[in-house]
Amino acid sequence: MRTRPCCRVGCSRRAQFTLTFDYGDKMAALGPLSYRAEPHSYDLCQFHAEKTSVPAGWLLIKPTPLGQPPVPPTAG
Numbered sequence: 001m002r003t004r005p006c007c008r009v010g011c012s013r014r015a016q017f018t019l020t021f022d023y024g025d026k027m028a029a030l031g032p033l034s035y036r037a038e039p040h041s042y043d044l045c046q047f048h049a050e051k052t053s054v055p056a057g058w059l060l061i062k063p064t065p066l067g068q069p070p071v072p073p074t075a076g
């Protein structure tokens with residue numbers, strides 16, 4: 001299995017998650033490490049994945065094993 005380092009400055013842990021941004025829908029999705037680095041995606045270690053936050057108005061989707069169950073988008 002291919003490994004890449006966490007993309008955070010000063011962090012030398014192994015990346016375990018990939019954070020992908022969808023700028024059109026103002027959505028950020030955290031998922032298992034992707035097979036290859038993609039544009040607009042960031043590799044993160046578990047520590048930084050758990051600390052990930054998104055700008056106000058953005059939706060952050062996390063895989064369930066990482067923390068709490070995903071919060072469903074509020075209707076209306």
Ligand SMILES: [Zn+2]
Pocket residue numbers: 006007008011012013044045046047048
């Ligand atoms: Zn890290």
